[in-house]
Amino acid sequence: MNTAMQTRQDEPEKREPILNTVDRVSELCFGLFMALTFVGAVKAVTAGENAAHKMFFAALGCNLAWGLADAVMYLVRTLADRGKRLKLALTVQREPDQAAAVRALRDALPEALGPLVEDADLERIRVRLAAATTLPPRANFVRDDFVGALGIFLLVVLGTFPVALPFLLVADVKTALIASRVLTLAMLFTAGYVLGRYSGAGEWRAGCAMTALGVLLTIAIIMLGG
Template sequence: MSATGLTPQEDEAREPVLDTVDRVSEMCFGLFMALTFVGAVSAATDGENAGQKMLYTALGCNLAWGLADGVMYIVRTLTNRGRWLTLVLTVKNAPDGAAGVSALRDALPKPMKSLVADTELELIRARIAAMLTVPDRPRLVLDDYLGALGIFVLVVFSTFPVALPFVLFKDTSTALTISRVLTLAMLFCAGIALGRHAGFGGWVAGFAMVALGVALTMAIIALGG
């Protein structure tokens, strides 16, 4: 058994530390947090060091949320791994092959249930039943902590394009314009990445993400966020 608690064949099938959806989602989350926070604070902050105060305050906010998101990523990973282990043990301990196949079918996503035949599930059941070693409990590995760290960094990093212009430019209106342009550019790039990942048109997805981001930010502000 490997350090992950999985067989070598299963290790090869593991997902990347953070997939495209994870990376883009966390970046957008941090971006929205910083954007709404800076928009609210810029109207109330004044003085010579207003820009620095805004940056530090927004950074502190995203540091807290980045930490919370990273911890929840660990929780989610451990929970999903526990579900996988429970399924494996259920199949291995099934009284007969039919019960094992039934357990696998119940675990399939709903759209897949009608696409996978019992004969195909039987092949999977046989492989699981032949596993010589199974971890006694779900475990975290190095990649899980790297994923949590990556989420933390993405959320914190998203603060700077939004808040840094207020430090570099003394004129608030100029800083606000540059901040919004950078935000829209990041949202557009995020939309392109998601569109290509999903197999849709990248440009269309980019503009859709910009529109969604603007609407979502206005809704968050309107709700007091």
């Protein structure tokens, strides 16, 4: 055994992240938009003594509820996607007509990839699926699914917590609301900046676009009485 092969065997297996950059940024932005909308709605109906604290707990409750709902929907999407892929694999494996199996694989390709994939490539995939002996009868959850759901819950709650924090630290509701909205726009810019760098769309352009979207949403909330 040569040194290169020994080195590869000694290296620990790298596990891909459960949530990629787009997932993380998207979930954070959804949480920020939800908190921004909810805080505006609560402000319209909250008054009297300890109004700022009431808004803090309302915003925090919104974050918790949104994080929980998003985590559950992540599990639903994950299982549905896995079931769809498994159904395709089982269909191809059980299809006695090789041409029909290749057509099923082609129909499942994204439209943009269709012209780039030859039937010979799909035939190789069909052969491997036909020989597979480890396909489960149905889609099931795995441990990493629940780790990913927990990650989404924590990302939404902790990532949007600064939006609610001014209502705990500042007694004046109007000042706290301004601080909350400024923090939200700053976090949206950061999220857009990261997404722009990841996608190659331009960091500053994406950051400004995400901030502009937040500004438009804030204006709409104010016009609606929030």
